[in-house]
Amino acid sequence: MALAAGAFSLISATNPRRPAAVDQARLEQADADPANWMTHGRTFNEDRYSPLGAINRQNVSKLGVAWSYEMRESRGVEATPIVVDGVMYITSAWSIVHAIDATNGKELWVYDPEVPRITGTKACCDAISRGVTVWNGKVYVATLDGRLVAIDARNGRKVWEQVTLDRSKPYTITGAPRAARGLIYIGNSGSEYGVRGFVSAYDAETGKLRWRFYITPNPKGPDGAASDSVRDRALETWNTAAGEWLRSGGGGASWDALVFDKETNTLWIGTGNGGPWNRELRSPSIPGRNNDNLYLSSVLGVDPDTGAYKCHYQETPGETWDFTATQPMILTTLKIGGSDRRVLLHAPKNGFFYVIDRTNCGLISAKPFVPVSWATGVDPKSGRPIENPEARFQSAPFLVSPSGWGGHNWHPMSMSRQTGLVYIPVRDAPVHYAADPAFVHREGSYNTGTAYTAFPEGPAAREMIRKLLKGYLLAWDPVQQKEAWRVPLPGIDNGGTLATAGGLVFQGTVDGRLRAYNARTGAILWDIDNGAPAFGGPISYSVKGRQYLAVTASFGTPAYLTGAILSTKVGDMRKSRVNVYRLGGAPIPKRPVVENPTPEPPVIAASEEMLQAGSLNYSHYCLGCHGMSAVSGGATPDLRRTPYLQDGESFRAVVHGALATSGMPNFSAWLKDADVEAIRAYIAGRARDAFQEEQKRKHAPVK
Numbered sequence: 253m254a255l256a257a258g259a260f261s262l263i264s265a266t267n268p269r270r271p272a273a274v275d276q277a278r279l280e281q282a283d284a285d286p287a288n289w290m291t292h293g294r295t296f297n298e299d300r301y302s303p304l305g306a307i308n309r310q311n312v313s314k315l316g317v318a319w320s321y322e323m324r325e326s327r328g329v330e331a332t333p334i335v336v337d338g339v340m341y342i343t344s345a346w347s348i349v350h351a352i353d354a355t356n357g358k359e360l361w362v363y364d365p366e367v368p369r370i371t372g373t374k375a376c377c378d379a380i381s382r383g384v385t386v387w388n389g390k391v392y393v394a395t396l397d398g399r400l401v402a403i404d405a406r407n408g409r410k411v412w413e414q415v416t417l418d419r420s421k422p423y424t425i426t427g428a429p430r431a432a433r434g435l436i437y438i439g440n441s442g443s444e445y446g447v448r449g450f451v452s453a454y455d456a457e458t459g460k461l462r463w464r465f466y467i468t469p470n471p472k473g474p475d476g477a478a479s480d481s482v483r484d485r486a487l488e489t490w491n492t493a494a495g496e497w498l499r500s501g502g503g504g505a506s507w508d509a510l511v512f513d514k515e516t517n518t519l520w521i522g523t524g525n526g527g528p529w530n531r532e533l534r535s536p537s538i539p540g541r542n543n544d545n546l547y548l549s550s551v552l553g554v555d556p557d558t559g560a561y562k563c564h565y566q567e568t569p570g571e572t573w574d575f576t577a578t579q580p581m582i583l584t585t586l587k588i589g590g591s592d593r594r595v596l597l598h599a600p601k602n603g604f605f606y607v608i609d610r611t612n613c614g615l616i617s618a619k620p621f622v623p624v625s626w627a628t629g630v631d632p633k634s635g636r637p638i639e640n641p642e643a644r645f646q647s648a649p650f651l652v653s654p655s656g657w658g659g660h661n662w663h664p665m666s667m668s669r670q671t672g673l674v675y676i677p678v679r680d681a682p683v684h685y686a687a688d689p690a691f692v693h694r695e696g697s698y699n700t701g702t703a704y705t706a707f708p709e710g711p712a713a714r715e716m717i718r719k720l721l722k723g724y725l726l727a728w729d730p731v732q733q734k735e736a737w738r739v740p741l742p743g744i745d746n747g748g749t750l751a752t753a754g755g756l757v758f759q760g761t762v763d764g765r766l767r768a769y770n771a772r773t774g775a776i777l778w779d780i781d782n783g784a785p786a787f788g789g790p791i792s793y794s795v796k797g798r799q800y801l802a803v804t805a806s807f808g809t810p811a812y813l814t815g816a817i818l819s820t821k822v823g824d825m826r827k828s829r830v831n832v833y834r835l836g837g838a839p840i841p842k843r844p845v846v847e848n849p850t851p852e853p854p855v856i857a858a859s860e861e862m863l864q865a866g867s868l869n870y871s872h873y874c875l876g877c878h879g880m881s882a883v884s885g886g887a888t889p890d891l892r893r894t895p896y897l898q899d900g901e902s903f904r905a906v907v908h909g910a911l912a913t914s915g916m917p918n919f920s921a922w923l924k925d926a927d928v929e930a931i932r933a934y935i936a937g938r939a940r941d942a943f944q945e946e947q948k949r950k951h952a953p954v955k
């Protein structure tokens with residue numbers, strides 16, 4: 253629903269084009285149109301390089317605030333803003349679309365698709381959206397609850413809406429759609445919850461479904477979809493007689509990367525991990541039979557008009573670690589061995605940087621960009637990883653590097669056309685994997701088939717996280733396949749990057765800083781407090797010759813929660829923002845100090861055994877949203893401070909669904925009263941730590 257009809261006369265007075273007048277020809281020439289950021293990665297090739305250079309190494313320190321726009325929601329913002337002819341289109345949490353005057357931050361309209369908040373219970377990673385796409389006067393958003401909505405760019409009114417998936421299944425959508433050749437492409441999420449991933453193409457004008465490609469084969473028969481032609485080939489790589497995949501669909505959800513390749517006329521799809529992760533539960537191996545599970549964890553090329561299969565490269569055959577290949581892809585041409593090669597650059601979760609031939613999906617090279625323990629390399633002949641046999645954790649736990657956090661996750665990487673380097677927000681985050689002998693599929697919950705261990709608590713947890721979860725900004729040479737430079741960063745949930753013709757790389761950090769680096773050396777040239785982390789991809793655009801830098805500022809997203817425990821500046825449920833900077837702008841405001849004391853927690857009689865059980869169940873059911881050691885990142889309430897903690901009955905009611913319409917899942921199917929009380933006792937312990945620490949600080953003698 254449109255919340256405010258804006259005055260577009262303001263825009264048309266300075267610009268004769270109608271809003272969001274984007275088409276194939278305009279997108280194909282985006283390189284020659286640096287003022288605009290018309291599609292997710294700026295151009296079809298998604299290298300996130302802005303040819304604007306008015307902001308450069310010499311003057312970047314003079315950046316100040318041009319404007320700051322407050323969204324209506326708190327929670328994570330992962331969107332890349334789109335800017336066309338002076339108007340910015342961006343999503344906040346719950347897939348709410350905002351159209352903003354890009355010169356001054358004035359709201360033009362807001363479209364709220366009114367996603368039922370209970371949908372949040374199916375989203376692994378906050379109620380996030382990675383943004384919109386625009387085409388021919390319309391703005392397209394894919395909603396968390398699975399709709400694709402076309403919105404009139406002039407006034408924010410809905411033109412058409414399609415439900416893109418089976419809503420009886422635990423699907424969600426968090427990715428940004430892409431537009432090309434009159435079609436809107438969209439994937440979905442939910443591999444761990446028990447879905448079968450697919451990508452669809454809709455007619456941009458009518459909303460009619462044009463084609464669909466299922467990432468995993470249908471064991472029961474053809475789907476009447478574009479993927480039918482490769483169904484038999486895919487089935488040969490699964491156990492067709494046994495395994496969780498027969499019930500759940502096997503995963504493969506393509507929740508982020510979709511790139512249209514105008515040079516080879518291909519839609520590139522980054523496919524997801526297996527559901528459940530543990531392959532031996534998903535598709536038990538049979539000696540002598542291929543168990544690669546196509547097309548999981550692959551770069552897949554299809555015909556953009558029909559969805560017909562063209563080629564694929566599977567990065568992690570027999571995926572078992574949550575190694576999605578959904579990470580953003582860059583299309584470029586590199587001189588390799590003396591000849592120009594059209595390549596796709598990819599740094600997926602599994603830790604290898606891949607250079608893939610866009611004409612045939614052949615592997616050109618692959619090298620680790622982060623410590624990798626699950627494989628020793630990639631065989632250049634077969635293109636297959638050389639696996640460490642113990643890494644599949646079937647007989648004993650194994651410390652897997654990188655882990656499901658990803659050596660690199662969805663945070664967009666960028667590539668400078670000046671330096672030829674790729675700037676990757678890297679995560680060095682190993683995790684112990686163990687098979688779960690007691691696995692049972694839990695409908696509507698997170699299913700991995702791996703055993704969880706309880707995290708250590710308090711200072712021990714902080715120490716462990718500090719040691720184990722490290723992040724850095726990596727400048728990577730894709731031709732030499734080697735590091736050019738790196739800058740260590742706090743925590744692992746640092747933001748996406750932008751490279752510019754000003755010789756700069758911009759990136760937000762998990763502790764809310766926003767930085768500009770010298771793209772050649774990594775020297776930090778500008779470093780300010782953005783008020784909150786800029787998770788998504790920063791962008792640059794210009795209006796009337798003035799260059800702007802736009803980032804978001806929000807608390808939320810899953811890995812941020814690990815950052816929260818390291819930081820004293822935890823999130824505080826403040827509204828999310830879009831912050832735009834320009835040369836000579838206003839001074840950077842000081843972040844308000846938020847007093848949020850922990851109330852004295854209840855005393856709950858609990859044995860050591862009960863606390864252990866509470867900790868384990870907390871890790872299993874609560875941590876993903878409410879944070880490690882019960883320290884919230886700010887997207888969801890900090891449980892140490894919730895009034896419900898004070899009283900067992902109210903706490904139980906919440907765990908059993910009293911707040912389901914606000915997005916708090918109903919856990920009554922899995923957590924009995926005694927389990928809930930043990931979780932409460934565990935959280936009360938964490939609350940007491942915080943309370944006592946605060947009291948000590950409060951009563952410490954003033955020096």
Ligand SMILES: O=C(O)c1cc(C(=O)O)c2c(n1)C(=O)C(=O)c1cc(C(=O)O)[nH]c1-2
Binds near residue numbers: 440525
């Ligand atoms: O398998 C899936 O369907 C799926 C979906 C999503 C998502 O939609 O955000 C993430 C993941 N997996 C995932 O593995 C992951 O690490 C991840 C991080 C984030 C995020 O927003 O920070 N989303 C997701």
